[in-house]
Amino acid sequence: MHIDIWSDVVCPWCYLGKRRLERALEAFEHRSEVTIAHRSFQLDPSRPRHETTSRRRMLMAKYRLSEDQVKAMDQRMEQTAAADGLSYHLTDAAQTGNTLDAHRLLHFAKAQGREDAMLDRLYRAYFSEQQSVFDTASLATLAVDAGLDADEARQVLESDVYAQEVAADLHEARMLGVSGVPFFVIDGRYAVSGAQAIEVFTQALAHAWANRTTAS
Numbered sequence: 001m002h003i004d005i006w007s008d009v010v011c012p013w014c015y016l017g018k019r020r021l022e023r024a025l026e027a028f029e030h031r032s033e034v035t036i037a038h039r040s041f042q043l044d045p046s047r048p049r050h051e052t053t054s055r056r057r058m059l060m061a062k063y064r065l066s067e068d069q070v071k072a073m074d075q076r077m078e079q080t081a082a083a084d085g086l087s088y089h090l091t092d093a094a095q096t097g098n099t100l101d102a103h104r105l106l107h108f109a110k111a112q113g114r115e116d117a118m119l120d121r122l123y124r125a126y127f128s129e130q131q132s133v134f135d136t137a138s139l140a141t142l143a144v145d146a147g148l149d150a151d152e153a154r155q156v157l158e159s160d161v162y163a164q165e166v167a168a169d170l171h172e173a174r175m176l177g178v179s180g181v182p183f184f185v186i187d188g189r190y191a192v193s194g195a196q197a198i199e200v201f202t203q204a205l206a207h208a209w210a211n212r213t214t215a216s
Contacts, residue, residue: 001030001033001034001035001186001187001208001209001212002034002035002036002037002186002187002188003021003034003035003036003037003184003185003186003187004036004037004039004184004185004188005017005018005021005036005037005038005039005182005183005184005185006039006040006041006169006173006178006181006182006183006184007038007039007041007119007181007182007183008040008041008042008043008099008181009099009102009103009106009119009122009123009126009133010043010055010096010097010099010126010133011043011181011182012077012081012088012090012127013181013182013194013195014123014181014182014195015081015086015123015127016080016081016084016086016195017182017184017194017195017196018119018120018123018182019084019085019086020084020195020196020197020198020201021184021201023084023198023201024198024199024201024202024205025201025205027202028202028205028206028209030209034205036116037110037115038106038110038115038116038119039169039172039173040103040106040107040165040166040169040170041169041170041173041178041181041183042098042099042100042103042166042170043099043181044058044096044098045098045100045170047096047097047098048098049097049098049100049101049134050097050098050134050135050136051097051098052095052096052097052132052134053095053096053097054092054094054095054096055090055094055095055096056070056071056074056092056094058096059073074090075090077090078090081127086127086128087127087128088127088128089127089128089129089130090127091130093130094130095132095134097134098134099133099134100163100166101134101136101139101157102122102133102134102139103162103166103169104156104157104160104161104162104163104165104166105118105122105139105142105143105153105156105157105162106118106119106122107162107165107166108143108148108152108153108156108161108162109143109146109148112147112148114146114147114148117146117147118142118143118146118148120146121142121145121146122142125138125142136154136157136158139153139157140153140154140157176191180193180194182194182195184201184204186204186205186208187208187209187211187212189208189211190204190207190208192204
């Protein structure tokens with residue numbers, strides 16, 4: 001059984017959703033027969049590449065919130081993540097920007113069999129360590145942390161390699177009507193939207209598997 005996951009590396013709910021699905025899979029008796037592919041989604045592809053802006057200022061403008069409201073929202077997010085074993089530090093200094101290069105790097109990592117490790121490293125860098133996931137130097141360092149070759153990663157980042165693969169993922173998301181992430185498609189037929197509770201993923205996995213085996 002196969003699972004496609006659309007996500008963006010600057011989406012706090014995406015990291016949480018990934019962790020909750022993993023927890024559900026740990027208890028799934030057919031885990032060894034499940035494959036996962038991480039698909040690209042950009043929350044704001046219109047932002048210029050290699051330029052960053054205040055994450056909090058972006059949220060204030062996007063949702064028409066005050067600074068205090070955004071801070072309170074971030075505190076709730078940190079608490080929610082902590083309950084699932086994730087350490088978020090959503091500080092005033094956090095930046096946001098265009099994630100195209102991070103997604104291209106993920107496609108490169110996929111070709112090297114390091115996709116999951118690369119995605120985890122990007123999430124941890126951004127949400128826990130306040131590291132940039134937007135500039136070439138930082139992304140190349142994170143690629144090495146995930147087990148990729150530094151020179152090869154930099155060559156990818158300094159080119160437009162894998163841009164078409166990212167565009168294809170975005171196109172498929174639009175065709176599916178995906179407007180927010182994380183978005184999970186199990187066995188090509190069953191969709192789960194958002195960072196649902198572990199129990200929801202558990203039920204979805206069981207339902208998809210039961211219908212798959214019945215059909216076969």
